[in-house]
Amino acid sequence: MTTVNNPYLPELATITKIIEETPNIKSYQVVFDDQEKMGRFSFEPGQVGQLSVFGTGESTFVINSPPTRMEYLQFSVMKAGEVTGVLHDLAEGDQVGVRAPLGNWFPYEEMKGKKILFIGGGIGLAPLRTLILFMLDNRDDYDDITIIYGARTPPDLCYKDDLKDWEARADVNLILTVDAEYPEWDKRIGFVPTVLSEVAPSSENTVAITCGPPIMIKFVLQGLAQLKFKDEQIITTLEKRMKCGIGICGRCNIGSMYVCKDGPVFSLAQLKQIPPEL
Amino acid sequence: MAKLGYLPKEKLTALLEALSKEQRLFVPCQAGDAVLFQQYDATKTPCLDRPATTPPKGIIFPQDDTLFTFTYHKDAEDLKKVSVELKENLDVAPTIIFGARPCDAKGFLIYDRPYTETDTPDPYYKKRRDMTAIMTLACPAPSPGCFCTSVGGDPADKDGSDVLITQLESGYLFESITEKGETILQNSLFEEGSSYQEQAQRTHEAVAELVRKPFQVTEELTQKVLSLFENDSFWEEEANKCISCGACTYLCPTCYCFNITDEQAGSSGERIRTWDACMFYHFTLEASGHNPRALKHQRLKNRVGHKFSYYPQKYDGAIACCGCGRCVRYCPVSVDISEIVAHAQEYTNDHGE
Amino acid sequence: MTIERLKEIVHKVLPDVDVVIGYRQGFDALHATPFFITKPEEVDELIWGPLCVHNLAAYLPSLTKNKKIAVIVKGCDSRTVNQYLQENLINRENTVIIGIPCSGVISVKKVLKGLGDQPIEAVSGDGDKITVTTSQGDKALSLSEVSPDKCRTCQYPTPLIYDHLAGDPISPDKPAESVYDDVREFEKLSLGERWHYWETELSRCIRCYACRNACPMCICQDKCIAESRDPHWMTQRLNGTEKLMYHMIHALHLAGRCVECEECTRVCPVEIPVAKIKKKINMEMAELFGYKAGVGVEDTPPMFTFKVDEEKIEEHEL
Ligand SMILES: Cc1cc2nc3c(=O)[nH]c(=O)nc-3n(C[C@H](O)[C@H](O)[C@H](O)COP(=O)(O)OP(=O)(O)OC[C@H]3O[C@@H](n4cnc5c(N)ncnc54)[C@H](O)[C@@H]3O)c2cc1C
Ligand code: SF4
Ligand code: SF4
Ligand code: SF4
Ligand code: SF4
Ligand code: SF4
Ligand code: FES
DSSP states (O other): OOOTTOTTSOEEEEEEEEEEEETTEEEEEEEESSHHHHHHOOOOTTOEEEEEETTTEEEEEEBOSOTTOOSOEEEEEEOOSHHHHHHTTOOTTOEEEEEEEESOOOOTTTTTTSEEEEEEEGGGHHHHHHHHHHHHHTGGGOSOEEEEEEESSGGGOSOHHHHHHHHHOTTOEEEEEESSOOTTOOSEESOHHHHHHHHOOOOTTEEEEEESOHHHHHHHHHHHHHTTOOGGGEEEEOOOOOSSSSSOSOTTEETTEEHHHHOSEEEHHHHTTSOOOO | OOOEEEEEGGGHHHHHHHHHHHSEEEEEEEETTEEEEEEOOTTOOBOOSSOOSSOTHHHHSOSEEEEEEEEEEEOSSOTTOEEEEEEEOOOOOOEEEEEEOHHHHHHHHHHHHHHHSSSSOOHHHHHHHHTEEEEEEOOSSOOTTOOGGGGTOOTTOOTTOSEEEEEOSSEEEEEEOSHHHHHHTTSTTOEEOGGGHHHHHHHHHHHHHHSOOOOOOOTTHHHHHHHTTTOHHHHHHHHTTOOOOSHHHHTOSSOOOEEEEEEEETTEEEEEEEEOOTTSGGGGOOTTSOOTTOSHHHHHHHHHHIIIIIHHHHTTTOOSOOOOOHHHHHOTTOOOHHHHHHHHHHHHHHHTO | OHHHHHHHHHHHHGGGSSEEEEEEEOSSTTOEEEEEEOSGGGGGGOOOSTTOOSOGGGGHHHHTTTSOEEEEEOHHHHHHHHHHHHTTOSOGGGEEEEEOOOSOOOOHHHHHHHTTSOOOOEEEEETTEEEEEETTEEEEEETTTSOOHHHHTOSOSSOSSOSEEOSOOOOOOSOGGGTTHHHHHHHTSOHHHHHHHHHHHHHTOOOOOHHHHHOTTOOOGGGOTTTOSSSOOOOSOOSHHHHHHHHHHHHHHTTTTOOOOOHHHHHOTTOOOTHHHHHHHHHHHHHHHOOOTTSOSSOOOGGGOOOSSOSSOOOOOO
């Protein structure tokens, strides 16, 4: 017997595929065990889910497969602690719990007709991937798409198959970079913010969406300001420790705003309205 | 029309007996030197003379609760294949809370907004809340540290209660506030009460006079508290004596934060929900080691901020403190939230923030 | 008068330190509260008397790392300072100790119990009596009636270590051999009775950790096993097993370190006499190793050292 709409009760799902993205990031494709629910499930690009390993706990990950491809839901997990550690030990065929979708999403309707600039670092490409694939599946709705993506070393770059794909496409401008020289690396070298300044994309009719480590974000925002991006043109995602994911348990607040429910997606203009507690 | 019932003092035990037969009845009882809400039976010693040490929030929002249990089953044919089964845990019995204070009852109104007035209501809280009646005792005297009248309350406030009880010289006057309360007052132990109403009214007014009034809520208060957000030295000064424990939040009738953890033994286990609080270091600690509220003044700022600024911003100006004074009374070092609010008002007035 | 001498001393040391930690009046007449003094004009608010119950030395480890701190300590509190020095937990160079000879403090809880938990309007002290005023009138209480357990057996009314002493030394007048009488009395109960006692007492615990955080010698604090999932020895459940586990861990980590300040008991909101558990261990420590924590600066805590042949521990034959 279960209550309809118990927001704490995860949906059981099975891992159908595991992809080793980098030495410490794995992607998990999961499918709800209840086929009917899988068929009915819908979400928006940027929304997150809580993955459960029963006995260990729950952690928050962005759904990084787009709503336009619903054969499975994909989550990418960087090994960071208890739950992510155990997730890394799971195999295809294992069961997990999923509570999704949670949170808000990228305002893709407002981006229609605009140039899109994605700037990502490391695992920060995960939420961007959802939106990138979503836009590629609705390619006509958007103007130029530029992706600047960097990681520490080439093996640390996520979604290598996608990167190959995007590189081959004429309608995407992909710029890859790594922090330092590396054998056989023939693309850019340098930190993401530096590459951003070198590429110097125009801010005109453009929306910039950025996600990555805090230090990268900090300098990317400075770089974007120099390129005359207005706060309303810059979108990022926030991260806070989470538990409930539905705005009740109290830990993810910044002032009166709850990252789990009012976020994780914010424009820089919105962020400037809330107290600085990151 | 409110129903009025009078109960002579010597019939109190009989009433508690009668109520406890029909549903779970929680009454403040002497427990060691503390007073705690306990499920009533003949072995308990009810104590109505002072507010309970801990608020009744645990009756509707238990300090530890099982959200669901899980069991791993091995497939009989393919031993490597394991499937998991979940069982929701939502058994709730009808309950009466007897002898809460008006501030205790109001605490639940503050819970209600995030827990039930949302698009993702909390079924555990809601079910218990719906099945609980609250019989509140108007405070016969203020308690050390309390300040309900500063936050829009009153020692005889009816908000959030189903019945209001007033202690009179030789008995109690019971007044129903809701339908739930009216049903309770149908018990044959009650005598006609209307002739005692005036006496009760006088008591209420006399007690209200005795409550201290450390500050006054104004429309600008939420903005004033918020304007101090980046003023570290203000918060450091308020927090320097704080020892970062959980007394103030765990004893607070309005503090509603929680943790969720899994526990497993063998092939089965449970996901539990337990109280947690923003005064603890761990509350916001992230896996990377980063902690947005690593310092105690940042945490105190969140506690005061949540009650007097963030919550009211979110919910139509409602202050998330009912002035029960427990955090003041039981703080190991007497951090006084009402004093901090008063300081915030003074500071912003003096510095024109 | 002690308070005048105290203020003089504070004025004198204030220019050389970042903060002086003393007491001032709290939210009502019965409660004192720790007072962090940084400006000379604040010194006048300083109070001293039987309401000054807190062990202010407990603030030292977190503060003396990079600040210079003066702290007011009573006789019992001074053991905390000594123990910190034994365990190298504070920087002596950054610490100024202002000692106060003390003839006893009150237990706020005991006073309130004697008064039906009314708000206190005024308190006046007079020798071994205090008079407390509520809206119901005055009530006189003898200090011995409302003193915490530690004062009843106090052996160190004058601080054992100080840089300045505000007042004339007071000699102990309580028999040293009776310090652990309450433990011995309790031990006369059967195992079943003692178990029942602690089961009942600990059933009230809400795991607020006030006892841990107030304890000057609990040094793990944010890294406490009670909240950790790595290692995952305890759950967040509120049952008897978990509570007992938490309190046993606290007590055992205090073995040979507990300075008997009884802060843990004082701060417990649900009035669990948790210091009793530690007192039993202290008694064992005294009997086994002849050691009392925080009494001498030069002592070595028994758990910090090792003797091949312990005088009072019988080895199992291998
Ligand atoms: C909106 C959002 C989206 C995220 N998306 C991804 C993603 O796509 N891929 C990815 O690898 N990581 C993502 N993270 C970070 C990820 O949630 C944490 O790394 C993860 O929860 C750590 O869990 P743990 O149990 O291994 O760590 P522990 O340190 O053992 O954490 C204990 C518990 O604290 C909570 N917690 C700790 N750190 C965080 C954190 N940074 N964010 C949220 N909860 C935390 C979790 O409930 C966790 O179970 C996201 C975080 C947020 C807030
Ligand atoms: S304010 Fe008091 S009760 Fe609250 S955490 Fe600080 S010391 Fe503990
Ligand atoms: S903040 Fe303090 S006074 Fe206000 S409701 Fe909570 S415990 Fe009571
Ligand atoms: S004050 Fe802190 S613990 Fe209490 S409800 Fe607010 S955020 Fe939660
Ligand atoms: S255990 Fe209790 S008595 Fe011992 S040092 Fe700690 S607080 Fe003081
Ligand atoms: S102070 Fe009391 S209630 Fe709090 S953890 Fe310690 S024993 Fe438990
Ligand atoms: S995760 Fe619980 S409120 Fe945001």
